Amino acid sequence: MTLLWIALLPLLGVLVPALTERHGRNICSLATAVLPAIALVMTLLNVPALLDGEQLSFSVAWMPELALDLAFRLDGLSLLFNLLILGIGLLIILYAHYYLAKDEPFGRFYAFLMLFMASMVGISMSDNLILLWLFWELTSLSSFLLIGYWSHQSDARKGARMALTVTGAGGLALLAGLLLLGDMAGSYSMGDVLASGEMILADPRYPLMLGLVLLGAFTKSAQFPFHFWLPHAMAAPTPVSAYLHSATMVKAGIFLMARLHPAIAGSELWSVVVSLVGIITMLYGAWFALMKTDLKGILAFSTVSHLGLITVLLGIGSPMAILAALFHILNHATFKAALFMSAGIIDHETGTRELKQLGGLKKAMPVTALLTTLAAAAMAGVPLFNGFLSKEMFFTEALATPVLGGLSWLLPALAALGGILSVAYSLRLVHAVFFKPAREAPPKSPHEPPHLMRLPVEILVALCVVVGLFPAFMATGLLELASQAVIGSPLDFHLAIWHGVNLPLIMSLLAFAVGIALYWRHADVRRFTQQFASVDARRVFERIVVAMGYRAEQLIATLEGNSLQRYVGWLWLAALLMGGIGLVQITDLTGAAGNQELDGILLIGAGMLIFGGIATAATHRYRLISLLMLSVVGLFVALTFARFSAPDLALTQLSVEVVTMILLMLALFFLPQKTPPESSPLRNIRDMLLAGSLGLVVASLNYAVMTREMLSISSFFVENSKPGGGGYNVVNVILVDFRGFDTLGEITVLAIAGLAIFKLLNRLRLFIPHSDGEGRVWSPDRYPAILTSVSMTILPLALLVSAFIFLRGHNQPGGGFIAGLITAVALILLYMARGVAWAQERLDFPFQPVAVVGVAVATLTGLGSWLFGHPFLTSAFGYFSLPLIGTFELATALLFDLGVYLAVVGATLMILANLGKVTTAHRPVTEAAEKDADTSAVTPSAKEPR
């Protein structure tokens, strides 16, 4: 359980700065440090158990379907990283307390920092591949926030974006790689994966998986050629650089390679790729570290170089090389964090990081000068410092490895070259800042920082020295645990300063001699390299991003070009292709069931449908005629339903047909009456071809399905309709009972559509035509006398019919949908026959609540079944008898159907009545708009604009 807390505490710590920020920075910093400190102590408390050889792990299922468990482990490797992450993290909090300017939002900074810390601890302790990836992505995101902390600076924004793009893209590759890895191992649990190394190596997908995983690790750890984001991430505040780019973020890639080492290393491919990439990165970084003039730039490139060194060691992969890698991880974290913080102090106290403006600072800042010199000595690998030990081990392993076969001598040679460069840039860093006289004066007059700001540096430098002096005592225990976690078996080793005069020592001495000489002739080297044009990685990156965006826009413009017609065309073309592919795959269009017999009435019906359809399309430029033709189709569709045993559908289609036609007529009044001819003949032919072929495909598909025997699940509904749902009309029982949840969704959509239309009509400026398409003036307010008188008689009848249809719906054709439509039509008839003003007086209530109440009734009916311990929308029914009427049935489904009825009535009236009202004083306007509505909402025009 403590493992879960170690992982959770930093995550909870994200909230602490947010809650304590208003109490001032002192309290906020202290409070922020509490939780990681507890996590650190808890980690340390687990050390005895680890030394006893216990397996520490914690696991609860989180999303078992995705193989994602909340699983953590604490082994030697996690211990090493937890100590680095939490320990250096605490020092960073202290340092940032002094570093950030008075007016900067420190609470936000701490919150980002804690989020980052939490995600790093998560990576270090994850015992599940997918969980590890989640935390991995979280580091990308939180580092984006940290690097871009000074968001007012363009540099910071661009640097953050670049870091996120590179590491985020790597993260996606990693996800693919880890999924493959888990699939190959048959489990996503870290323990299982690490145990199935042989199986993974033998899998044919191994190279692909390795490539993807390494892509993730290399991008994160800034390995060549993905190193370029790291120097640009230096736009971050220095505490961030010190934390992210010394101990944590960039070490995540290294960690991943170490963690998965038992599972995925051990092949020739791994050794060659990883060690080659590492050595290139090492030399590339070291060379640019020597060339940079910005203090943090030097450190950034030297970090790239050291990460390369660790990668080489992991690539070599022998037990001693792993040990050296782990040792160097520890050493690099300490001296590089110290150096970054010193650089931050110098920047803070002098106002610049440019070597040109710095120099001779040893007088003003003697203590900082001493500390920086010691840390730089560790970086250069001077004897008696920790960096010396791991570098000697690196040289030893480089000499011993056969990785490159006959070219293996190349590795120690390049390693020595790296050593030379490292000595040179370390020397330059110290000499140019503290000892060489300044060429220009820095912006601020330098002095020592507050003592507590220097404290983290002092602690880290002390560690560098103590580990360097007493390696066996200080580091053996930790490294034993860590190396055992990676290698799998205990490793027998002895850390010592003096191994006698051997080749690695000679290489070190050579590196010092040549390195010092290189720095001495530094000016010549710089002059030599200045002949070559430098490439600014950021500019290249930005240019690529812009170019990609431009290309994408161009592609979209070519394909679609903001034209709905073209867009729809592509849609239908895609449908045509997919449907066509489906058709090609069936062997025979006519299935076994064959055709039923044809009769004359069917022939006439089909003829009318085809005529109506073609006429609608052919007359589309004369909109009213086209609309009339459309109504012919609608009517015959209703008859088709009736002919083929679907009375419910026929009733629904008929009533919907009426409201649709009223709606479209009303809308047409406000739209141009004719469509101008504008499509070229070629375009018309193209559209006809496309529509025609898709029509053919649809017809063929339809024919193919209908002539085949089909297995339907419907027998269940037919059999259970009466015993389970209490109704004889299976269609209605399906709607209100079996698939009630679908119906609830449908009426919700209907109500939303009604509300959206109400909103669209709100304060609509209309072109009100005063004549029709032929130029005949519209007659104002004359309602046909017959309709006026008949409508009054029809209304009660229609309401009676709708009540009848509603009540019998459960057993006979009918139900809420149809009854609702009939009621709506009856009410609409009033509007049409008598005018809005007349109807408004008598129907003076808004329709929106009716629809909403309908949805609410249906929902509550469904929820009601919870009260009786049944699942949502379980229906109940019983039989009752009343005098005169006789026995009848009451079901909760009826209540649900009432909800449907109300929703349909409300939504339909909301749509039609509101549309009808737009020309009148009753048009929908919000209350605030009502004042000026008279002037703005209606814009009558003398002639119909088109």
Next chain:
Amino acid sequence: MELLYAITTGVLTACGLYLTLRGRTFPVVVGLTLLSYAVNLFLFSMGGLTTDGPAIVSEGADVADPLPQALVLTAIVIGFAMTAFVVILAMRARSEVGNDHVDGKKEDRE
């Protein structure tokens, strides 16, 4: 019978599709309505064509497949809501933009 039914569905689909490719809003709305008729007929036929067998229990053994009917019933109502929304969107677009071209661009293309 099935062949005729399929041909009818195909013709209605083709006419609807043709109209959706027009450049003015109203024909597109009409086209969508026509297309939804065709789609409803298509879906309805997925249960097969049954004569004289409404899906009402105890009216004889061979009843029509009720499931496509239930689906199509809601599809009809939703289709109406969609048509209404699109046509009123078209009205709104005309009032905002000044023309009834489907691309909703300010400048008049006539």
